[in-house]
Amino acid sequence: MKIYEYNAFPNPRRVRIFLAEKGIDGIEFEQVNVPEGEHRKAPFLAKNSFGTVPTLEMENGTCISETVAICRYFEERQPEPALMGESPEEKAEIEMWQRRVEQTMFNSISTYFHHGTPGLGKLETYQNEEWGKKNKEMFLDAMERMDAHLSDKIFFVGEKPTIVDITALCAIDFGGFVELSIPAELKNLTRWYEAMSIRPSASA
Ligand SMILES: N[C@@H](CCC(=O)N[C@@H](CS)C(=O)NCC(=O)O)C(=O)O
Known part of the structure; x- marks a missing residue:
């Protein structure tokens, strides 16, 4: 599992903080050079046609973008501590x-x-x-x-x-x-x- 991101930018940071609050580590991060436009080129667009970071790539090749969707995935996998509610x-x-x-x-x-x-x-x-x-x-x-x-x-x-x-x-x-x-x-x-x-x- 890998997260494509550009670590100076705020949406990728939301995911990193979310993972830190959950105590999830060991996820691989790969930097996409957003200022140089790497996110608008074919290899990255094949993972996220909207050309934004962060994007989560699963072992089976499924890619999930949208910060809240990525957070939702980790919340479902590891409910504690709940960051998206319990009741x-x-x-x-x-x-x-x-x-x-x-x-x-x-x-x-x-x-x-x-x-x-x-x-x-x-x-x-x-x-x-x-x-x-x-x-x-x-x-x-x-x-x-x-x-x-x-x-x-x-x-x-x-x-x-x-x-x-x-x-x-x-x-x-x-x-x-x-x-x-x-x-x-x-x-x-x-x-x-x-x-x-x-x-x-x-x-x-
Ligand atoms: N709605 C998306 C927004 C993602 C987004 O806009 N990310 C910025 C970095 S913080 C980006 O990739 N910008 C590239 C661009 O504007 O070309 C999400 O929640 O993940």
């Missing part, structure tokens, strides 16, 4: 927040990166500065919403970290990379972020 209620609540964090934080900071900054440079085929600016606002707005959500919570859902916290941590660090750190007045988000950042998994 039907927990699973649904985690999925709700996972989607919210992904759609409002992760996707907006990613779109800002591609449109509001040089992004992937020579690999960017279309950039729309206005759309980048809008997504910067959306990311800042999402951080405010998440700050309000965390006002009486340690983690996004329940008493332990879940995939939601991992997605949010990677989105916020991606924000820091493009100079959009958490505004100082967002005290709940800052407290949560500091707690997540010192977990050993954060450096996976």
